[in-house]
Amino acid sequence: MTTKLWSVLARRGQVLVLLALVITASCFQHGFLSRFNLSAIAFQYSLIGFIALGQFLVMLTAGIDLSQGAIIGATSMVAAFVIPSLGVEGGVGVALLAGAAVGACNGLLAAFTKVPPFVATLGMMGIVRGIALTVTNSRPIPVHSVAYLQLARARIWNTPAVFPLLLVSAFCLWAFLSKWPLGRYMFGVGAHEANARLSGLPVTRVKLTAYTLSGLLSGLVGALIASRLGTGHPLSGTNYELESIAAAVIGGASLFGGIGRVSGIIAGVFILGVINSMINLSGASPYLHGTLKGGVILAAVALTQLRPSAWLRRRAVSQRIA
Amino acid sequence: MDTPAVGNRRTLNADQTDLVRVLGMLAVIVALAAVASSGLLLAPRNLTNILQQNAVLLVVALGQFLIVLTGGIDLSIGAAVAFSSVVFIGFLDDGLVVAVLAGIGSGLLVGLTNGILVTYARLPSFVTTLGTMEIVYSLAKLTTGGGTIQGGFHGAPVPSSVSNLYSMLLLGIPYPVLVVLAIALLASLYLRSSFGHFVYAVGSNVRAAYLAGIRVATVRIAAYAIASAIAAVGGILAASQIGYGDPQAGAWLPMDSIAAVSIGGASLTGGRGTLGSSLVGVLIIAILNNAMNLYGVPPTLQPAIKGLIIILAVLFYSKRATA
Numbered sequence: 001m002t003t004k005l006w007s008v009l010a011r012r013g014q015v016l017v018l019l020a021l022v023i024t025a026s027c028f029q030h031g032f033l034s035r036f037n038l039s040a041i042a043f044q045y046s047l048i049g050f051i052a053l054g055q056f057l058v059m060l061t062a063g064i065d066l067s068q069g070a071i072i073g074a075t076s077m078v079a080a081f082v083i084p085s086l087g088v089e090g091g092v093g094v095a096l097l098a099g100a101a102v103g104a105c106n107g108l109l110a111a112f113t114k115v116p117p118f119v120a121t122l123g124m125m126g127i128v129r130g131i132a133l134t135v136t137n138s139r140p141i142p143v144h145s146v147a148y149l150q151l152a153r154a155r156i157w158n159t160p161a162v163f164p165l166l167l168v169s170a171f172c173l174w175a176f177l178s179k180w181p182l183g184r185y186m187f188g189v190g191a192h193e194a195n196a197r198l199s200g201l202p203v204t205r206v207k208l209t210a211y212t213l214s215g216l217l218s219g220l221v222g223a224l225i226a227s228r229l230g231t232g233h234p235l236s237g238t239n240y241e242l243e244s245i246a247a248a249v250i251g252g253a254s255l256f257g258g259i260g261r262v263s264g265i266i267a268g269v270f271i272l273g274v275i276n277s278m279i280n281l282s283g284a285s286p287y288l289h290g291t292l293k294g295g296v297i298l299a300a301v302a303l304t305q306l307r308p309s310a311w312l313r314r315r316a317v318s319q320r321i322a
Numbered sequence: 323m324d325t326p327a328v329g330n331r332r333t334l335n336a337d338q339t340d341l342v343r344v345l346g347m348l349a350v351i352v353a354l355a356a357v358a359s360s361g362l363l364l365a366p367r368n369l370t371n372i373l374q375q376n377a378v379l380l381v382v383a384l385g386q387f388l389i390v391l392t393g394g395i396d397l398s399i400g401a402a403v404a405f406s407s408v409v410f411i412g413f414l415d416d417g418l419v420v421a422v423l424a425g426i427g428s429g430l431l432v433g434l435t436n437g438i439l440v441t442y443a444r445l446p447s448f449v450t451t452l453g454t455m456e457i458v459y460s461l462a463k464l465t466t467g468g469g470t471i472q473g474g475f476h477g478a479p480v481p482s483s484v485s486n487l488y489s490m491l492l493l494g495i496p497y498p499v500l501v502v503l504a505i506a507l508l509a510s511l512y513l514r515s516s517f518g519h520f521v522y523a524v525g526s527n528v529r530a531a532y533l534a535g536i537r538v539a540t541v542r543i544a545a546y547a548i549a550s551a552i553a554a555v556g557g558i559l560a561a562s563q564i565g566y567g568d569p570q571a572g573a574w575l576p577m578d579s580i581a582a583v584s585i586g587g588a589s590l591t592g593g594r595g596t597l598g599s600s601l602v603g604v605l606i607i608a609i610l611n612n613a614m615n616l617y618g619v620p621p622t623l624q625p626a627i628k629g630l631i632i633i634l635a636v637l638f639y640s641k642r643a644t645a
Contacts, residue, residue, distance in 0.1 A: 109633065119636045127625075128629075129626070130624065242452055245452070249446065294454060294455065298445065302443050
């Protein structure tokens with residue numbers, strides 16, 4: 001019975017931690033349940049959620065994508081640039097395509113060269129950011145289309161529309177990872193690449209897919225940020241990749257590949273979101289925010305790294321020996 | 323893996339090959355940059371300038387190299403620089419020696435925290451140091467109350483010996499360069515000791531190292547502590563360069579130092595690379611930065627060129643037999 005409970009805890013740990021946090025915050029944090037606050041969390045962390053899903057895919061293949069923030073900056077600018085000529089759909093479409101194109105470059109580097117993903121995407125971050133800054137002369141591009149500005153402000157069932165969109169994307173990703181052969185191969189490639197190659201898994205295709213999807217999702221966030229802020233700024237999205245990596249690791253993904261589940265990632269994202277909101281509402285000195293946030297990241301990751309089942313097994317063995 | 327020598331012919335081992343390659347890259351970059359800047363790059367004044375301006379990065383890269391050798395990554399290294407620069411300036415009330423010790427001690431503390439978390443809590447180094455980066459930056463800001471710190475906690479001004487140190491020469495060599503050389507010497511002595519060899523062992527195969535009786539935990543924690551202490555020296559250099567402590571300094575240091583170490587041929591999976599090659603890796607980045615400024619490349623375009631060079635340089639290694 002206890003073992004079963006522990007195994008449920010181990011598999012659904014993130015979701016339970018999120019629930020506990022939400023309950024704690026609702027009880028003790030004045031203003032947490034206000035509509036304004038909840039909408040703010042739902043919007044801001046849905047954006048992080050999209051790139052965390054992309055980061056999760058890349059991490060499944062034992063890679064890492066440091067270029068996400070740069071892609072967000074560049075695509076927010078691309079979207080703002082093409083809206084006057086191509087309209088709202090065109091803006092989103094081109095941003096998605098541009099993001100996917102950069103992601104595909106990352107994928108090509110990861111699949112066909114031995115450059116470690118960390119270095120490849122770090123270099124790509126510089127390239128994308130540099131080109132975006134140079135093309136715009138480091139000036140933001142304003143968005144005037146009212147229809148486009150409405151995009152990020154749209155609401156469904158009284159929540160920001162990006163939140164249900166994130167849930168739908170997460171569901172699609174879950175279906176892809178658990179039902180589609182290519183999705184299943186992601187776990188195999190990440191768990192042991194040489195074995196996967198010898199077993200005939202399409203390693204190249206898996207990596208290309210993971211990085212391209214990560215780029216595509218970053219492009220989506222870029223388009224949404226352009227709509228939300230009303231400008232395309234080449235520097236928007238700075239350090240978002242660190243946030244998405246933290247969320248994915250808190251959500252149970254392993255930086256060494258092959259481990260993680262979509263529900264955990266989404267929970268990990270909103271664990272960060274709820275905690276961030278609690279820190280903001282607590283009225284602590286802004287200089288203290290980093291300490292609180294860093295401490296929480298460490299604690300959350302430490303919690304998810306605990307393997308209660310392994311601990312129980314070890315205890316059982318030691319008791320038998322004693 | 324060393325290639326066994328065939329007959330009498332001497333062959334270079336992998337580390338020597340890496341050094342030759344990275345020196346080759348340096349030569350190419352220097353040649354291109356010298357031509358592009360019509361010789362300005364090679365003016366002696368400019369060469370000392372490059373070294374002086376990149377002393378902090380050179381120091382930090384030495385620390386990062388140690389961490390990369392263990393198979394980890396240290397994102398908190400820039401925060402350690404900021405924190406130690408603040409602590410160093412703050413403790414100037416109690417004299418220079420105390421201030422330097424306090425600065426290095428603050429770095430040591432950051433490194434010990436990282437090492438203990440990575441080793442005993444078994445957290446991946448990337449997220450651990452991401453977390454400690456946030457914490458240490460915030461501690462630095464709490465210490466100064468948000469802004470920069472211009473003198474000791476009790477109001478002692480920054481003595482002129484500190485602010486002049488950065489540009490002072492000893493035997494024609496600027497002080498910061500001497501500091502870099504001293505730390506490089508100490509670090510290479512450390513890596514040549516038996517304890518230092520264990521760092522390579524732990525980085526290439528933890529389990530084998532453990533089974534061989536190496537105290538993996540001690541080796542790892544020591545590596546993290548030493549790396550951050552080295553970074554703290556970089557923080558003291560940074561403080562003497564600008565004359566005050568900046569709690570937001572060094573945001574770009576982790577990524578630049580990782581890039582430099584990778585260009586130097588160190589493997590991010592650990593256990594492979596040499597200190598000399600890593601330093602040459604930093605020089606490549608430093609000369610690239612300097613040459614782009616001399617050539618008048620707009621600062622906005624510079625990250626793009628740097629990114630491209632980083633990818634190309636590391637691509638260059640991927641052809642070697644053992645990846």
